[in-house]
Amino acid sequence: MEKWKEFLVTLCAAAAIGIVSIIFVLRWVLHYKEGLAWDGGLAEFNWHPVLIVIGFIILQGLAIIVYRLPWTWQCSKLIMKFIHAGLNLVAFILAVIAMVAVFDFHNTAKIPNMYSLHSWLGLAAVILYCLQLVLGVGMYLIPITPVSWRAAFMPFHVYSGLFLFTSVIAVALMGITEKLIFGLSNPKYKDSPPEATFVNVLGLLLVVFGALILWIATRKSWKRPSDQILHTLHTDGGGEDNSKVGPALSELSAGADAETCGDVRRRSNKLDDQED
Template identity: 55%
Template sequence: MAMDGYRGFLTLLVAALLFGVLSVIFTIVWVLHYRGGLAWDGGSLEFNWHPVLVVTGYVFIQGIAITVYRLPWTWKCSKLLMKSIHAGLNAVAATLAIISVVAAFDFHNTLKIPNMYSLHSWVGLAVVILYMLQLLLGFLVFLLPFAPLSLRAFLMPIHVYSGIFIFGTVIATVLMGLTEKLLFSLNNPAYSTLPPEGVFANVLGLLILIFGGLICWIVTRPQWKRPKEPNLTLHQPNGGTPERVEGSMAINFGEMDKSNSELNDETAARKRNVALDEAAQRSTM
């Protein structure tokens, strides 16, 4: 299927992927070169898993997950397949986010640092909980075939909005956490003197921000939205609520209705012709 502004979409998508990959690479370089590396020992090296997993999963993979429906070369794939890919990517991002939170709490508890006192921690924990609820609701309502179509139609705008809201909040939380870490860690020389690590981390923050902006722009353009499949409103018996049927069933029902209508018109025309012939014969007798 043709997409309006395909070249612009492709350009922005490639740019988003570039900034996303650079964000992950910069995060890994930051913790390996400036923060001492990675370990799982309860110390500062375990905490370094927190930014790596957050940027890799909660930022980059989540950003890819919310754009899969916009890829025009997947529009011919079944909706169920795309839902499964979307849910799978979000599940991976959620898993990495949980591990990152565990690493942060373990680090704080080992060094006797108070938990949940900063705005970064408040917003971060809240957005993790919201993300889990979003993932669970999406799985139960949109992936499993048990939810009524009317419920899906009602929740879809909320699901889309909350997904973008959560992603944007994650970006803001990451930037808050990055600044907080630099303020606590850079004392000699101080962060205010623009040491090399501070400049490097600031560039990382800009990369993450640009990636988030590009993803939000891509997923909010109506001309790049996955086309809706043909549908048909079916009225339920006994005064039931009308339901909408999507895909090939709607096409088949439409073709059946069209064929029945054409057959009825042809039958009526034949009856009129027979009646006219009989009338003509009577008039000549």
């Protein structure tokens, strides 16, 4: 892997900000709001921001970059596909539960459903995410799917995944602002009470987390090598410790014969394009 230290710093920063974001959203609902419950009241609504942040943002972000973690390169591509799909499935389930919490609260409190732009875009994101998940499983986890279909669908799959991730963060920011405007009355949101400042910081954390995930996901030099290259490097490495697979792969790549590695990479890229 090129720029190993830069990758590690970026990954650690994303992980730290993701954890802090979860702590912030829990602190918000437990300290400033009514806590968490499933009783049709405000405490049930609070599950919505908690599950959206944990599932639809943090877990989805992890699913996006899981292929790029060098520690997973010793696993087969098929296993990584199942892990990628599994993380996305858990994120989708949590998002559905979050939606149910909102509808249940609204129905109990006699509040109309689906009247705001936040609700429109949120429901659209959940539906499109479900479609993305179904198509991804159908294309890449069902053996009978033609290789040509997989190759043709891959650019759309990657783009739509990044688009949905970005959209979910944007919709979450809309929801945070909407909740603060409706939920703060004395003092009001415009008066910048402590809760407003605290939750605004949460929004900033989510934006930074999203930016770091997108940076990791779009660096071509941090892409998972093909299985053929990994096999070649492991063979040449003579039994290197798998726990050091990231730095070891970088060193082996640098020390290998340029022409040979270039040929292997070109052949492997063609195989990857056909498989994915």
